[in-house]
Amino acid sequence: MRPVYIAGIGQTPVGEQWERSLRHIAHDAIIPAMRDAQIERADALYVGNMLSGELVGQEHLGALVADFVGLRGIEAYKVEAACGSGAAALRTGYMAVAGGLHDVVIVAGVEKMTDTVGRETTAALAMAADQEYEAAEGVSFVALNALLMRRYMYEYDIPHGAFGYFAVNAHHNAAGNPNAMFPNSITLESYRKATMIADPINLLDSSPICDGAAALVLVSEDYARSVGNGRRPVRIAGSAVATDSLAIHDRRDPLWLDAAFISSRKAYQQAGVSIDDIDLFELHDAFTIMAALSLEANGFAERGRGVRLAEEGEITIEGRVPIATMGGLKARGHPVGATGVYQVLEATLQLQGLAGPNQVENASIAMTQNIGGSGATILTHILVGE
Amino acid sequence: MSVARTWRTRKQRYALVGERCDYCQNAIFPPRDVCPHCAEPAQKEFALSGRGTVYSYTTVFDPPTGFDAFAPYPVALVKLDEGPMVTAQLTDIMPDQVKIGMPVEMVTRKLNEQGDEGIIVYSYKFRPQLQRQALAA
Numbered sequence: 001m002r003p004v005y006i007a008g009i010g011q012t013p014v015g016e017q018w019e020r021s022l023r024h025i026a027h028d029a030i031i032p033a034m035r036d037a038q039i040e041r042a043d044a045l046y047v048g049n050m051l052s053g054e055l056v057g058q059e060h061l062g063a064l065v066a067d068f069v070g071l072r073g074i075e076a077y078k079v080e081a082a083c084g085s086g087a088a089a090l091r092t093g094y095m096a097v098a099g100g101l102h103d104v105v106i107v108a109g110v111e112k113m114t115d116t117v118g119r120e121t122t123a124a125l126a127m128a129a130d131q132e133y134e135a136a137e138g139v140s141f142v143a144l145n146a147l148l149m150r151r152y153m154y155e156y157d158i159p160h161g162a163f164g165y166f167a168v169n170a171h172h173n174a175a176g177n178p179n180a181m182f183p184n185s186i187t188l189e190s191y192r193k194a195t196m197i198a199d200p201i202n203l204l205d206s207s208p209i210c211d212g213a214a215a216l217v218l219v220s221e222d223y224a225r226s227v228g229n230g231r232r233p234v235r236i237a238g239s240a241v242a243t244d245s246l247a248i249h250d251r252r253d254p255l256w257l258d259a260a261f262i263s264s265r266k267a268y269q270q271a272g273v274s275i276d277d278i279d280l281f282e283l284h285d286a287f288t289i290m291a292a293l294s295l296e297a298n299g300f301a302e303r304g305r306g307v308r309l310a311e312e313g314e315i316t317i318e319g320r321v322p323i324a325t326m327g328g329l330k331a332r333g334h335p336v337g338a339t340g341v342y343q344v345l346e347a348t349l350q351l352q353g354l355a356g357p358n359q360v361e362n363a364s365i366a367m368t369q370n371i372g373g374s375g376a377t378i379l380t381h382i383l384v385g386e
Numbered sequence: 387m388s389v390a391r392t393w394r395t396r397k398q399r400y401a402l403v404g405e406r407c408d409y410c411q412n413a414i415f416p417p418r419d420v421c422p423h424c425a426e427p428a429q430k431e432f433a434l435s436g437r438g439t440v441y442s443y444t445t446v447f448d449p450p451t452g453f454d455a456f457a458p459y460p461v462a463l464v465k466l467d468e469g470p471m472v473t474a475q476l477t478d479i480m481p482d483q484v485k486i487g488m489p490v491e492m493v494t495r496k497l498n499e500q501g502d503e504g505i506i507v508y509s510y511k512f513r514p515q516l517q518r519q520a521l522a523a
Binding site for chain 1: 387391395398416422441442443444445446447448449450451452453454456459461462463470471472473474475481486497498509
């Protein structure tokens, strides 16, 4: 396999973009990424997206977006793996360059979630779960995560308030990210008083519904040498994906993210790194419970100790395992199919020393993890600054 | 759910009909044709008793389309006595009375209505086990 480098990045602010349509926000991320990489053409475009068909009535995003950004004619298609769509598109682009089929590939994650009313969006998000045996019973995606959180609190005897450290950290970091949706600080007190959505999950346990797009230009090693924008080269050193049952009720142990365990072990091995080498971890904190389960399945904390890591301050930018360094899904925002690309873009900024007030000191190895559904598809990437 | 899809899953929704694997003898619900425990074919029908305990629970305050009229309603992961876990609504109980480990049993209840022209969908829900309640009283 050939080494794969990230040669350019582009993103839109995350939020409610009433004046821009799905194709426009894709454009707003892709064109800056192409300029950043100093390219005018690409061999292929892979679009990560989950809900365009359901929420915008538009499928066939590959051709649509390629044409709209001036790339008519190139190979292009949409890649879908629920909330893991963004990293799945990245993985597709990675395989194309690593396998020698293409030298320059654009990966874009794009999601438009605010054209519909809340209940329609809630119903659409539940498509990440088992439609016949989870969603059909009226169980929303938030409720599925609430079932996990309740059981976690019961098994490990952890009070709800302890999860607040994840939300406080995410909001604190979002303040330093000009593209974040919620750059406002919150306190443990406001966390405890937040509106209940599906107990024990409240509003501040949850990532928001929003619009956003992010894009990366991936290139081969030879190409990276020939162009280069003068910044520190960032290599995708590990890329792995694993799956689990779509439904939580079909898992042997609902509190263990097996696909995170498997994909992270593969990615560590491929990159030749151990968990102690990782300087920051952009994890999939769609809900605070997912942050805790991720820290545990990936080996950063023992079972039942993920929340403690947050309580002890280890997840802050100065901590042992900085997470959600630009706000995470919670506070940067979670435009579902775009999230996986935002994570890798933010990790790239960290490795290039461009994370501003949120810079993790001497960051040279970063890990990102994007989760589809309640843990059914989990994609792990390891990035190395050279 | 469409009419055809509701009809296709009638045995599951009305009678919790799953499967039992011929090779490893594990009970399976919902039916899936390949045993998740041993990966052998599993197509022998097997009706579950409908009794189990609450593994976890929550209340849906912000329901998806089609369930507005019922919110807020309690939902649970129910660990059935035969082994499989099922995701379902709870009924005949107030949300604040639900406890992890509580014995529950399956009943047939209206799940939702699909308007004047549409069908009324019935499915399994779970309530506290009546016999146990009577014994306790």
